Amino acid sequence: MVRLKSRYLLIDILYPDPSTWPSTPTSKPPNPQLAIHSPTSDTLTPGFLAKMIRESVAELYGDWGIGKLGGASASGITIKYLSPATSTAIIRCPRAAFRLVWSALTYMSGVPEPGQKRAGTGRERGCVFRVLRVSGTMRKAEEEAIRRARREIVRVKEAEERGVLGGLAGGEIAVVDSVMDVSEDEGMDD
Template sequence: MVRFKNRWFLVEFITVSPESSQQPSFDSKQLYSAVRQSVISNFGDTGWGAVGMSLTIKYFSPTTNICIIRVARDQHKLAWGAITLLTSVNGVRIIPNVVHVSGTIKHTQLAAIKHNREIISRFRARAKNPAAYHAQDSYEPYLVQSTREIEVLQE
């Protein structure tokens, strides 16, 4: 039995538009298509041939713009380059920020949950809500739901 070794990317897509607080108008399928196009335009068909079979988007949150991407270990640098060279997804200008790279999904899940909490705390600070109201704001159900969704991801 052969074990396939992967690399897991945790990527945050920062929107560049003046209305950066509004949610992006793209989903995981459009994101996959944009990464595919980035690989093809920057590394050619040979690059896509190397990366294409193993590249998958396992999780995408339109609320916090974070994404978990899996790719084969041997081609992870090619995929990383294509991700960082992305400039837009479905007409939305973005800046990709690779937050974490790991060899296991478990470490990526832990980093994603931690990063989600950091982003939500930034949202709360921007809204200037007192700390006592955090348990009652609209982000708490999202944190619970996203944590569950991230924890159930499997290779």
């Protein structure tokens, strides 16, 4: 039996353009860390993402690129995981063509708008596809996605705590320090 060798690309979809960030009901500007990692619309389905990648490979590399992906049907590319909430995906492709897929992702610059009823109508939300990891197994790609998600949660929580408690903690520490200085001075006089 022949084993088909594949590569798994863990990708992150980022939205660096502030005009594409979701609006907040308050007057406070959104946290840039959260806004860049904002959710992707539900119109981006695994099948549509695979189609976008195949079209990008065909545009960049022509028939040779499509042949490396597995032929005219290009069944070699499958989306194993797509989360619109975290804008994360895991793509399986042939081992011989993972660099073609990576370069095609680099040149892709948009996903369907959130308000669209169906994908492919021409209106796109500008984005950047960032390859986070290339792995030989699905398990390692999943572990990396979980590790990165946990790290982002901790980073955002720390930023919120600094923002909320920054003024309070700074003021309390200064008051406590001044009280300690006064009590130490009084103790020296005795």
